[in-house]
């Protein structure tokens with residue numbers, strides 16, 4: 001979509017042109033029907049005006065051919081809209097490999113954002129042009145929604161869930177982002193600016209970082225501070241399964257079922273360990289529900305994720321396959 | 326014999342009718358006459374419409390400037406929430422069914438009353454009790470959760486009076502359920518001799534479809550809101566993740582009712598339009614069976630599309646695909662209706678009376694509302710427009726442009742039957758045009774605002790959105806005038822209007838075969854129906870001349 005209509009916002013991501021093209025298609029189809037029907041109504045309205053008080057209309061009860069026509073034609077057009085819309089959506093919901101992962105935490109009424117190297121921002125987001133960026137999002141209280149109109153992307157940020165969304169910025173500039181899920185008193189001011197930068201500027205900006213720990217480093221520290229390490233000993237010889245290589249793999253549970261160790265599973269295993277017990281282990285682990293902030297959970301997850309590169313224990317843990325590529 | 330338009334007979338009100346058969350407050354508050362109960366509802370839904378309207382006015386004034394000086398953020402949030410709750414649960418859902426449906430269903434099928442007259446009265450009292458709880462909530466702390474009550478905001482974080490509000494809506498649900506039950510039983514068992522299913526006026530079909538949704542859907546919202554109340558009061562973990570609940574579960578339950586509920590609001594209006602158009606074109610409706618069947622199709626398929634409100638909650642991609650496809654499916658019966666109404670105008674004898682103006686307005690606005698529904702059901706596009714003003718515009722086009730236009734049009738159409746008096750025609754046409762213009766000016770800019778990215782439920786907004794917001798507010802003031810006018814002249818006409826006579830238009834339905842206003846028992850003798858719906862041809866009693874001109878080809882289905 002090159003030609004931009006005045007009521008289309010800036011196009012600054014890979015999704016903007018595809019969403020706008022869809023919009024144009026739907027506007028054209030709708031215009032056709034709206035104009036055709038309005039024209040018919042106006043025409044009939046004047047043409048068949050009642051000429052004398054007592055006149056009645058011609059009794060026409062219906063026409064099967066017309067009825068089938070106006071069932072079938074809209075059905076096909078609908079299918080086209082559905083199909084095209086589905087393509088864009090499926091693309092949006094499946095992030096490519098090798099993304100730049102940025103953590104986003106929503107809370108009443110601000111956004112806390114952490115870059116991969118630990119640089120934190122509040123109500124601001126810096127991203128490089130041309131890189132596939134994935135936002136991993138969590139909420140500390142109610143449901144929020146991260147919405148960047150210029151990117152044509154949004155996704156709810158739901159407490160108790162991780163939602164992710166991805167995009168590839170295509171145009172340098174600053175764009176507004178909003179919270180678009182009503183979240184209480186200051187919902188309308190829970191927004192900020194996305195800055196899209198050249199990769200080199202972005203790198204420079206990142207390294208000007210104010211020196212907080214990256215999620216990985218923070219997670220490693222927490223792992224010791226919170227005594228996870230006392231049970232989860234590296235080689236799996238402790239009372240608890242080794243976490244090496246768990247992330248991304250398949251875990252066998254005590255009840256015989258299996259589960260994929262994604263963000264949501266790791267999160268649940270930390271907060272409510274009793275929900276899913278790893279096969280071969282006792283439910284010893286204390287629940288950390290309410291004891292860790294969303295930041296800390298994200299850091300721990302990042303750390304556990306990084307353990308993929310560690311050696312995989314030969315025995316013991318319920319790991320069936322690992323997430324190692 | 327009833328009126329003949331050629332001899333403008335001077336009509337007189339019948340000596341005794343349902344309005345004057347008994348007097349006094351008791352005779353109204355303890356009445357079991359469906360017609361009086363309809364009027365009790367008319368007064369109460371109008372009251373809630375007024376309240377909701379005041380909130381809306383304040384919202385629009387506040388949004389005149391980007392930083393809104395009129396009210397605080399808290400108050401703003403309460404305004405749009407209370408606007409939504411009053412309008413949806415206490416005005417629009419009961420409006421056509423409980424006012425027009427109550428009045429007309431027995432008359433249209435030739436019955437003396439509804440099947441359970443006392444339960445009918447009970448429904449109204451239940452509605453009142455529910456309404457009082459909600460008003461109590463509004464008065465003591467207000468409500469700031471949004472009409473959608475999303476958890477855990479509503480169940481944990483909100484500091485407003487959520488509990489009385491959800492109790493009120495819970496109670497009010499029983500009123501809907503009982504009304505639905507009453508209609509279903511009445512339509513099944515009390516049709517006059519000769520009134521077969523396919524001779525039923527389409528308004529009755531629409532009420533029937535609506536009643537099914539009332540009965541099947543309402544219990545779900547009632548229980549869901551009760552769970553919100555329980556979580557709030559007793560910290561039981563249903564939806565709050567901190568207590569092991571799931572906030573998304575709430576959305577599934579909520580929309581399982583609330584999507585069908587949007588059809589509760591629009592189907593009866595479609596029924597009204599299907600009565601008005603044949604009357605003012607003086608010909609049978611085009612595609613009767615298709616219109617009737619599409620009402621049922623909408624009621625049924627409408628139950629399987631709820632998660633199209635949740636495409637961006639993180640629901641599975643497969644669920645999203647299925648719900649998008651099903652949403653397109655439900656749009657088709659709506660399209661079928663529009664095509665059939667439009668075709669009914671073809672070769673009609675079209676008069677420019679007010680009810681027809683409302684109906685044509687309805688078609689135009691519903692068309693835009695329905696078409697923009699396709700935008701929202703389109704997965705790729707919804708990513709961008711979900712939860713923006715685009716959605717606000719979409720549902721106002723359907724609910725206000727469609728349902729309310731249908732309701733007001735229906736009130737005009739049956740006003741002579743209800744009161745025995747005619748409303749002032751010229752003023753009424755003016756009001757219809759004012760409403761149409763004001764409506765479009767108010768809500769069309771919101772589609773653009775939405776696509777430009779303005780999220781909904783914002784008490785302030787970036788300055789670049791101001792022009793469109795000012796247009797919208799300007800439109801709203803015209804719209805307000807459009808609503809005030811009918812309120813005034815309809816009330817005026819009750820006393821000073823010209824006497825209407827039994828069948829002023831004339832129309833073919835049974836309700837027009839009895840005096841206006843009807844006697845308490847509706848008909849002096851039980852009518853026997855030996856004509857098809859909207860048949861102007863075999864009805865010499867209407868005093869109309871028959872069509873002349875070239876014969877129609879059989880393909881047109883001339884009978």
Ligand code: HEM
Pocket residue numbers: 473586587588590591633634652653655656659694695696698699701702703707710711712716719720723724728
């Ligand atoms: C023609 C068929 C229709 C389709 C395909 C359709 C589709 C949709 C979709 C997908 C949404 C969700 C938008 C979003 O949140 O992103 C929506 C919202 C809505 N629709 Fe429709 N719709 C249709 C007809 C109706 C009708 C007949 C009504 C009411 C009488 C209605 C009232 C609403 C309301 C109230 C909302 C917003 C609810 C809220 O979030 O507060 N729609 N529609």
Ligand SMILES: [Cu+2]
Pocket residue numbers: 143144145179180181182183184186187188190
């Ligand atoms: Cu918000």
Ligand SMILES: [Cu+2]
Pocket residue numbers: 583584587630631633634
């Ligand atoms: Cu819906």
